[in-house]
Amino acid sequence: xxxxxxxxxxxxxxxxxxxxxxxxxxxxxxxxxxxxxxxxxxxxxxxxxxxxxxxxxxxxxxxxxxxxxxxxxxxxxxxxxxxxxxxxxxxxxxxxxxxxxxxxxxxxxxxxxxxxxxxxxxxxxxxxxxxxxxxxxxxxxxxxxxxxxxxxxxxxxxxxxxxxxxxxxxxxxxxxxxxxxxxxxxxxxxxxxxxxxxxxxxxxxxxxxxxxxxxxxxxxxx
Numbered sequence: 174x175x176x177x178x179x180x181x182x183x184x185x186x187x188x189x190x191x192x193x194x195x196x197x198x199x200x201x202x203x204x205x206x207x208x209x210x211x212x213x214x215x216x217x218x219x220x221x222x223x224x225x226x227x228x229x230x231x232x233x234x235x236x237x238x239x240x241x242x243x244x245x246x247x248x249x250x251x252x253x254x255x256x257x258x259x260x261x262x263x264x265x266x267x268x269x270x271x272x273x274x275x276x277x278x279x280x281x282x283x284x285x286x287x288x289x290x291x292x293x294x295x296x297x298x299x300x301x302x303x304x305x306x307x308x309x310x311x312x313x314x315x316x317x318x319x320x321x322x323x324x325x326x327x328x329x330x331x332x333x334x335x336x337x338x339x340x341x342x343x344x345x346x347x348x349x350x351x352x353x354x355x356x357x358x359x360x361x362x363x364x365x366x367x368x369x370x371x372x373x374x375x376x377x378x379x380x381x382x383x384x385x386x387x388x389x390x391x392x393x394x395x
Contacts, residue, residue: 240298
């Protein structure tokens with residue numbers, strides 16, 4: 174087995190270290206020594222896009238916001254389902270991840286940032302949730318779920334004020350989809366209290382339907 178190769182590092186705004194590494198051809202991303210994602214396992218990220226985009230089949234020019242680029246798998250899965258007239262904004266808080274997805278990680282998901290439908294923005298996704306632009310679907314994979322693991326500031330996105338911002342940033346009958354590593358039933362209750370029609374789907378990290386170990390929260394603006 175080959176040793177782990179550290180490819181790049183970045184300090185987060187909260188002082189933790191974001192590390193991109195590779196071992197035996199598999200890429201890993203960690204923060205503060207805890208693994209966030211790996212290129213070996215991305216079935217649930219693709220399910221996030223599939224479940225959200227299923228609500229857009231009748232729209233010829235849907236507007237979609239993807240919060241969190243990661244290794245590009247969610248963005249690629251969304252593009253594969255969206256029509257030619259779609260407009261997709263992908264928002265990533267870490268400048269390094271945008272750079273890596275144009276470089277060393279570009280081939281993992283088939284260079285989705287080069288798709289002409291995509292506009293990449295370097296920002297906290299919460300900065301785009303101001304109601305000035307309405308989206309037909311908002312896909313969020315900015316953390317381990319409502320637990321706000323990567324950045325503590327993400328907690329506000331999942332609280333009452335954050336859900337209100339999501340509501341005002343959705344078009345009529347628009348859908349929010351949130352990736353989570355755990356069931357977090359209290360978040361489902363919070364979505365419903367915020368006025369959404371909300372439900373959860375258990376999905377597989379590896380795309381194997383026999384083991385559903387991640388959760389996708391879906392919430393529709395009534």
